[in-house]
Amino acid sequence: MQLIPFLSKHTQLPQKSIENTVELLNEDCTVPFISRYRKERTGNLDEVQIGAIVQFKAQFEALEKRKTAVIKAIEEQNALTDELRLKIEQTDELVTLEDLYLPFKKKRKTKAETARKNGLEPLAKIIMAQNHNDIESAALQYTNNEVADADEALEGARHIISEWINERISVRNQVRNQLERSALIVTKVISTKKDEEKAQKFRDYFDWSEALKRCPSHRLLAILRAENEGFIRVKIEIDSDEMLRRIEDRIIKSNNSCTPQIQLAIADAYKRLLFPSLSNEILKNAKEKADDDAIKVFSKNLKQLLLGAPLGEKRILAIDPGFRTGCKIVCLSAQGELEHNETIYPHPPQNKSSEAIKKISSLCDAYKIEAIAIGNGTASRETEHLVKRIHFKNPMEVFIVSEAGASIYSASKIARDEFPNYDVTVRGAISIGRRLADPLAELVKIDPKSIGVGQYQHDVDQGKLQTSLDSVVESCVNSVGVNINTASVPLLSYVSGIGPKLAENIVAYRNENGAFKSRTDIKKVARLGGKAFEQGAAFLRIKDAKNPLDDSAVHPESYTIVQKIAKDQGIPVTELIGNSKALKSVDLQAYCTETIGLPTLKDIVEELEKPGLDRREKAKVFTFDQNIKTISDLREGQLLPGIVNNITNFGCFVDIGIKESGLIHVSNLSDTFVKDVNAHVSLHEQIIVKVLQVDVPRKRIQLKLHK
Incomplete structure (x- = not known):
């Protein structure tokens, strides 16, 4: 499997766009830079699409690395055939790769391994051939010092057969598919823990059962947290009798003295090997999906928080x-x-x-x-x-x-x-x-996980979470732009191409030499080379610069185009900026080159109309109901002003001016079905809510969005 076909399959994006984007990524270009300043090469892909390419490229590289390790391990056992190598090389799924490797994976001492050492593998093969009418007599031929009688011989042979069944990819996929379709997640409270105060927040899951595929991410994460904290036990269940019948139908092809032995081996393989392994796998996959859902929620919330309305430069x-x-x-x-x-x-x-x-x-x-x-x-x-x-x-x-x-x-x-x-x-x-x-400039100094906008952020995969949140912060910082003469090191470190060390060097240069006067001055910073300048210069703003383009999102590589447009219009660049009439009269086709086309030219004109425009709204004063000071002041039916302070998949939390936040459950956001909470409310949005229910002892407030 090659990289480009793999990316095409998973992203459904045009092949040429993928090829060029991969080239840019391999040249150490950042996602914000590529999406903003290399539109012609990517076919105008946005940050989300480029981010998907980055994600699946990393997935492909990890898969290829694992393939190399698997092939090496099988080669060392002198067991790698051309056919097996081809299967490994062609697979594009990690699960399939691990199934192919399973028979060759080094195991702890197993019952099957013991049986092989006792010479019982030929007997296992005879049983699996399914054409012997007196297998008990055949088993007597395999007794020895380690195998006392026919029963022990048959038992050992069944252990070998169980391992074969467990390693058969078709059987594993059959069980896997059944688990995906009909597995239940079942919980039971640990009786000695159920009365503990900390356990009460999980009491809904003391005796719970539902289809795993329908269990929403927030509920699954809550259940797994309750298990990790020792309050409940969790298990996966399916109809095992039905599953055994299906496996038998796949494996048993005759009805003779071998059949009962194979049935026993199938039951053993399922109970001891297949179900424990694959039920753990299905729960792990569900957890990963729940992690992804929770991380998406956190990322959306963080983006809204970082792009929150600034008051601006005020005392x-x-x-x-x-x-x-x-x-x-x-x-x-x-x-x-x-x-x-x-x-x-x-x-x-x-x-x-x-x-x-x-x-x-x-x-x-x-x-x-x-x-x-x-x-x-x-x-x-x-x-x-x-x-x-x-x-x-x-x-x-x-x-x-x-x-x-x-x-x-x-x-x-x-x-x-x-x-x-x-x-x-x-x-x-x-x-x-x-x-x-400026919420953005201040919040970048804090680990996003500590801001507390999301659901179960400490329970999800921390590596994935950090990667996603770093991408969000980078996207927000670069979409707004950074004043290089006032920005802190943490803020500068998120600028495209800069990073922590260069951010420190920029501030050190600024402290020693005073404010930057132009973008070209940035090149004087220690270790800030041509690549970093190319990636970051357009995201760094310089107020009151001699060249007004230095305080805009126009990339320095495009300054000559702006100068040419101004010259053709018969006005200086300073008069072109903000001059909508002149800009609208420009024939952009006349300025297209091999590397700069209409997408970039349209961006340049849009920027020149409102250079350095901060796309964030301005902060607005908000006043809570002055009569509501504690939860005891709340009454059902009251209409109150509030501010959305957290969004989850199951609804949003609202600050109504007291210690406890109220919950608008997803069912109370609209009279119609709500697929995405973010489509109805946004973080820090000022809204009016109706009080539905107040539970003072549990400090819970149920609200409804009032339209």
Whole structure:
């Protein structure tokens, strides 16, 4: 199997597009660069399609690596035939490859191996020939010092036959297919654990059974977590009698004295070898599918979170609220630099609200604050009420900002390097303020798994999760673009072609030499060669540069085209930018070359109309219902404003301004069938919900989306 046919089969994309994309990937081009600046070569493939090629290319390479190892292992046993080699080389499925390798895989000491050493393999072959009418008499010929009688001889022969049946690919596929069609996942509670407090969240699965293929990803992951934590036992079940009949129909071809022996061998092979192995395989596959579903949910959520609405360059006062330890206040410049910090104690037990009001008011005047950011953790609502009592000299917008992951950032090396002279509480408040200004720039400093937007992120394959989330962050950073003169090392490290080490070198150069004046200056950074410049330059923005194109998504390799268009229009480049009338009159066909076609030219014109446009919406002030302060204030039928703070496959969670988030189950998102939760709500969307049910003891709130 060759790479291109493999990719064509799995992606269903045009062969030429695949070939060119693979060439670009082999040249160390990144997905954002390829999708944006090499459209002519890829046939205008988008990031998702290119990402699929990357995924299946890695899968193919792993399969080929495994094939090489399998062939080598069989060769070492002097058992590799030309026919077997061909089968191995032609397979494009890992399962088939492992089935082919199974007879040659080194095993622990088995019953079949013992039987072979005792000379019973010829007897097993006689039985499988199925043409002997007195197999018991034949078995007596195989007794010896290790085999006492005919019964022992027949038992040993059956062990060999069981192994043959287990290794027969047609039988394995038969059992595998039946498991895929009709396997049940069945759970039983461990009686000594069922009354434990931690077990109660899994009580729905104390005695549960359903078709495995219909078990949704979130439920399967919950069941497997309950098993891992020791509260339930999980097993896979199918109709074993029916399965045995099917295997017998495949293997038994006559009715004589060999038949009962083969039936016993089939039953043994199924119970001891086939079913344990393949039921584990089917559960593993279901877990992998559930992982993939959960990772997709997490990735969608993360993308929405990273592309959340920024307030922009505003002077912000940020508050990390608290009761006993007080509220940490920081004042940030429009560029996010710390200008002041202190602590106020407006809430119990100190109750110094008057002092706090005066302090906030004076700080807002002193530092010309334009907006206030309040973390949504403990004492958030109380702090919001306090702030809204203040009569500011100028209009003041007050925002509630998610604290998810802020504590992780504040204790991280990144935070210590940024603010070595301040403790974690000050760093946490700074992060809250910066999140309001630019969620993307701040959240890239935190491990995405710590942000908490998804389902069962700690239960899924961590390697797959990290790969997917890194791709999401990279995509978001490059779709927005990065100001090279203000960006942090973590933000720069996600820029196409840059990475952590070059990001450090960029910041070091900036600290030593001052702000970059042009994109060509980027080439002066240590170890930033031509390839990195090609991949990353267009995603790096330089404000107030001499060449206005340096603050746009136009790639430097296309500057000459822009200059030619401007010249042909009889105006300088500065007057071409933003000039919709002039740009719409351009005949793009006249500027096509062998390497640059209409897709790229259309992108250039679109960028010139609104250079450096941030496609994210602007942050909007949101106000919760001021009468709802705890779960006890909720009543069925109430309509309340809320903010979507997490999305899963089974619904979404909504912050309604109290400690507990409410759940809009997927069935309550619409009066019609909901296939994709994201089609109805998005992360951080401001919505109106109806309270359906309140369970105060279990702290559960059921909501419905109100249209």
